Amino acid sequence: MTSAQIDTPHGPARAELHCAAEGRAALLLGHGAGGGIGAPDLVAATRGATAAGVHVALVEQPYRVAGRRAPAPAAQLDTAWLAVAAHLSTLWFADLPLLFGGRSSGARVACRTADAGDAVGVVCLAFPVHPPGKPEKTRQPELDAVRVPTLVVQGESDPFGQPAPAHHRDIVSLPGDHSLKRDPATLSRSVEEWLHRILRPLD
Template identity: 35%
Template sequence: MPVHILELELHRRPVEILVPEETNPDAPLLILAHGAGNDMHSPFLSTIADHLQEEGIQVVRFNFPYKVRGKKVPDRSEVLEDSWRAVIEWVQENLAFSGLYIGGKSMGGRIAAMIAADVSDLKGLVFLGYPLHPPGKFQEIRDIFLYPLEVPMLFIQGTRDAFARMDLLQETLNRLRDRATLHWIEGGDHSYRVLVRSGRHYPEILKNVGHLVAGWIRSVQKAPASETA
């Protein structure tokens, strides 16, 4: 699908948005943000976005200001949050879609959750490797902003992810009850990479992730409003 890059100015810092040339009012749209160490052009996000689009899910990706400036250290939290808000506002004002979903890889998904309560007509959240805690710091659980959210949430997590110990993530999702759906990527790390001896190929894993996300979005789209509120 042809796309083009737009730039928004935020706090005198540019935010780059990768947008489809045309959008379909009858198709859902997912906005994806990158993780702290990559950008919207990373093979991880690009591959998953391509598979989503093949399955009829429109995808918008964007770069936080620090990546546009070529920096490695993320912007402060307020800038990351405002970047998300600016992109969502632009999408809602300029693009056609049948349902809005937001999320992303690691930090991108976490920041999406932090501002999700302020987003009107949001259908759901997608977490591609939720960073529940820093590696090895199991007391620093980043979950408090998840519990007030009333929209469906999809978590796709590697079983070897150093940012989310399996039992701790399961405890968090148990508290979210039926709002949360979890898919484990067996043997996957924070980017779903598996050990060579597993015999599994990374492109196929990412294709499956795209399929899981697309299927979940379709199920949310079909659910009665009372079940997704």
């Protein structure tokens, strides 16, 4: 494991790099709004990705590196994320296919930036379809805008809602809520199997 600090237009971000033996692709994973990169579902997804031969960068947004808990505005999150992706793809993951992902708020960032960042796939953990109790404030369009293969792992009782299916979107429902911490083994296996399937044509 290696840690790197990366300058962005909104202050330094940090990436914790977990290298796979094979290195067939690289997956950038972002944290939730008030949490960090040690969240159980991010740890489980990292385990699954490296088992599939995919390098993982767990990305800490500048506001977290600066010690703030309140998230930055969406536009700042997206700009910082794309700066980190550009840096990593140049210095660490040259010539490798990039995948974007994250949990909750980090999943939204991954969806919004997938096109601009040339991601070949997106991994969403606990995508917050709407604020709890407010289904009219839907974020489903962010998910629908993603044009590449997408994996969504969602808790069956997630108060942030359930994503709608689509032809290029795989949805895995796990027991539990928004934390996705009840079944890390199945989460790891789901990420590993999905990555094998979508990367096989690119190998």
